[in-house]
Amino acid sequence: MSKILLIDDDKDILQAIRRYFEAIGYEVFMAENGKDAIEFTESNDWDCIVLDVMLPDMDGFAVCECIRKKSDAPIIFLSCKDEVKDKINGLMSGGDDYMTKPFFLAELEARVHARIRRNAKQTFSIDMDNRTIVAGTRCMVLSQKDFELFMLLYENSDRFFTVEEIGRKIWKEEQVNEANNVAVHIKRLRDKLEGLSLEIGTIQSAYKQGYKFVRS
Numbered sequence: 001m002s003k004i005l006l007i008d009d010d011k012d013i014l015q016a017i018r019r020y021f022e023a024i025g026y027e028v029f030m031a032e033n034g035k036d037a038i039e040f041t042e043s044n045d046w047d048c049i050v051l052d053v054m055l056p057d058m059d060g061f062a063v064c065e066c067i068r069k070k071s072d073a074p075i076i077f078l079s080c081k082d083e084v085k086d087k088i089n090g091l092m093s094g095g096d097d098y099m100t101k102p103f104f105l106a107e108l109e110a111r112v113h114a115r116i117r118r119n120a121k122q123t124f125s126i127d128m129d130n131r132t133i134v135a136g137t138r139c140m141v142l143s144q145k146d147f148e149l150f151m152l153l154y155e156n157s158d159r160f161f162t163v164e165e166i167g168r169k170i171w172k173e174e175q176v177n178e179a180n181n182v183a184v185h186i187k188r189l190r191d192k193l194e195g196l197s198l199e200i201g202t203i204q205s206a207y208k209q210g211y212k213f214v215r216s
Helices: 009-025 032-041 058-068 083-090 105-122 145-156 165-169 178-195
Strands: 003-007 027-031 049-052 075-079 097-098 126-127 131-136 137-143 203-204 210-215
Touching: 003 009, 003 032, 009 027, 009 105, 027 032, 032 058, 049 058, 049 105, 058 075, 058 083, 075 083, 075 105, 083 097, 097 105, 105 210, 126 178, 131 203, 145 165, 145 178, 145 210, 178 203
Parallel strands: 003 027, 003 049, 049 075, 075 097
Antiparallel strands: 126 131, 131 137, 203 210
C-alpha cells in the first residue's frame, strides 16, 4: 500500500483528497502547517508528498527545501498560485511537479501514481540474502520458491520458459504437478507485484510458450 502525505491548511481540500485516495487503496496522512509536515518527514518514509504553497507558518517552497534535505520522496505542489514564477520556484526548491487549483482529483491521482512508479523504478533493488525486492519505500518478501522463480524470470527477461523448464529449474527432482504448481506461484508473484505497486515489470504468458518477465 502506497503511503502519501498531504500538506494544506484548507481542511475541506485535505478531507476531499484523503477520502478519494483512501477509497482507491492509499494510506493517507495529513499536515496543516509546515512545521508538522517537516516533523512527519523526519519519522516516516513517504511514497509521495502533495504540498500547498500557502501555509500559515511558512511558505511551501521553504517546506520543500527542508523536506528535500531528508527525503527523496516525490513532491507535487498543489496551489492556487498559478504564475510561471511560482511554478519555477516550486521546481527549483526540489519539487517534482506542480498542479494548480482548482483541480480534478483524477488528474492528481494520475500524477501521484506516475511519480510513485518512476521513483520506485529508480530505487529498485534486490536483497538476495533476505529474498526481498525493494522499490521506493515498498518491499516484497518472497518464499524461497517464489524468489527463485522471480529471479529466473527477471534475470532472463523477455525469454519464455515453459512450464516443464520452470519445473526442472525450480523444483528439480521434487515430484510436483508442474502445471498447477507453477501457475499458483506465478499468480502469487503477479498479485504481489500489482498489490504493492512494484512496477518494475510484468509476468506475461503465452499459449504453449510459457511465461516471461517483461521489464518496464
